[in-house]
Amino acid sequence: MTGTATFDQLRLDGVGRSFGGHDALRDLDLSVRAGEFIALLGPSGCGKSTALNCLAGLLPLTAGSIWQDDRRIDTLPPERRGFGMVFQNYALFPHLTVRGNIAFGLQMRRLPKAEIAQRTADAIKLVQLEEHAGKLPGQLSGGQQQRVAIARAVVLEPSLVLMDEPLSNLDAKLRLEMRTEIRRLHQSLGLTTVYVTHDQEEALSMADRLVVLRKGQVQQIGTPEELHTRPANWHVADFMGFRNLLQLTVAEEGRQVVVEGNGVRLAATAMTPVRQGDQVVAAVRPEDLVIAGPAQDGNVLRAEVEVVEYQGRELAVEAITEHGLRLHIRTPDRVAAGDAVSVSVAPDRLLVFDRGDEALPA
Ligand code: ATP
Numbered sequence: 156m157t158g159t160a161t162f163d164q165l166r167l168d169g170v171g172r173s174f175g176g177h178d179a180l181r182d183l184d185l186s187v188r189a190g191e192f193i194a195l196l197g198p199s200g201c202g203k204s205t206a207l208n209c210l211a212g213l214l215p216l217t218a219g220s221i222w223q224d225d226r227r228i229d230t231l232p233p234e235r236r237g238f239g240m241v242f243q244n245y246a247l248f249p250h251l252t253v254r255g256n257i258a259f260g261l262q263m264r265r266l267p268k269a270e271i272a273q274r275t276a277d278a279i280k281l282v283q284l285e286e287h288a289g290k291l292p293g294q295l296s297g298g299q300q301q302r303v304a305i306a307r308a309v310v311l312e313p314s315l316v317l318m319d320e321p322l323s324n325l326d327a328k329l330r331l332e333m334r335t336e337i338r339r340l341h342q343s344l345g346l347t348t349v350y351v352t353h354d355q356e357e358a359l360s361m362a363d364r365l366v367v368l369r370k371g372q373v374q375q376i377g378t379p380e381e382l383h384t385r386p387a388n389w390h391v392a393d394f395m396g397f398r399n400l401l402q403l404t405v406a407e408e409g410r411q412v413v414v415e416g417n418g419v420r421l422a423a424t425a426m427t428p429v430r431q432g433d434q435v436v437a438a439v440r441p442e443d444l445v446i447a448g449p450a451q452d453g454n455v456l457r458a459e460v461e462v463v464e465y466q467g468r469e470l471a472v473e474a475i476t477e478h479g480l481r482l483h484i485r486t487p488d489r490v491a492a493g494d495a496v497s498v499s500v501a502p503d504r505l506l507v508f509d510r511g512d513e514a515l516p517a
Pocket of ligand 1 (some may be wrong): 198200205206
């Protein structure tokens with residue numbers, strides 16, 4: 156199989172979909188280059204599946220258009236778009252063998268028998284199911300069934316593969332294995348892939364670029380590194396593992412800001428324009444809070460350890476400051492509940508965002 160990318164670019168232009176006046180997806184602009192792996196990421200109900208179904212042609216748009224190079228495709232029915240789909244529930248034919256399931260789409264296309272046999276065998280080999288080719292889906296593990304579903308999609312050499320939470324029914328270990336597997340397939344076939352997940356770690360580890368959605372709206376589009384280091388707002392930061400979100404006030408403005416409140420005063424980095432007196436959200440990752448570290452520009456919080464969870468080489472610690480700020484800390488240091496600790500944070504790791512008009516999660 157060659158993995159035929161039949162376009163240079165897929166473009167979504169102001170794509171929207173509403174249900175009875177409610178916007179499930181609003182104004183999505185996105186260009187996907189041939190060979191790219193894009194993850195649509197966001198919490199439940201943010202519009203990921205709606206976006207994917209619009210792309211697939213399973214759901215008509217209520218706004219915008221979709222283009223493959225210069226050809227408008229959102230008016231085409233699903234079967235004329237030539238996309239492959241992989242769903243979380245596999246949707247295999249239970250009465251057909253692995254080989255039968257994978258060959259099915261080729262048979263529907265009435266290809267010559269020898270070609271069907273060859274392409275099916277290649278696809279079976281690709282997903283390493285040679286030993287299981289004669290089995291029925293019911294005789295396979297979840298991971299093997301998901302491999303059949305993937306092989307069934309890629310055997311048709313689609314120009315684009317759409318995957319909707321394909322790993323969510325698998326246990327943790329298999330999920331990790333299949334991540335690598337899908338990435339390997341993507342690389343070896345050069346498949347253009349749009350992949351829906353609510354799991355940020357999965358998205359970060361697999362995708363070339365991520366689209367973070369929230370309430371039907373794009374929050375940020377970027378590479379894993381961009382999202383990890385420069386989230387566009389505190390919602391993205393929250394989703395990207397900045398577990399500490401502190402509601403504070405700007406005491407001194409500038410790119411290096413000073414924020415204060417709840418008995419703390421900290422130097423931090425402004426990620427959005429903020430002014431003195433603004434209510435802001437200061438975000439920091441658990442691993443960037445350093446217990447008993449050297450005081451960095453006096454950037455220290457004093458807290459008492461409440462909960463300690465053993466997580467391999469590190470501890471996940473929850474500590475609370477005198478004024479009731481709860482801190483999530485990851486540390487290799489051995490501390491115990493009840494310990495008084497100094498927690499330091501480097502100003503370039505404490506990111507300050509305009510709060511917007513939404514309250515912080517409790
Ligand atoms: P999940 O991860 O839970 O699947 P999602 O991010 O894929 O969520 P969507 O399924 O795209 O979210 O749904 C986005 C919004 O649109 C939700 O508020 C949902 O209730 C609404 N919605 C989706 N499909 C329909 C429908 N057929 N009719 C009415 N509302 C819908």
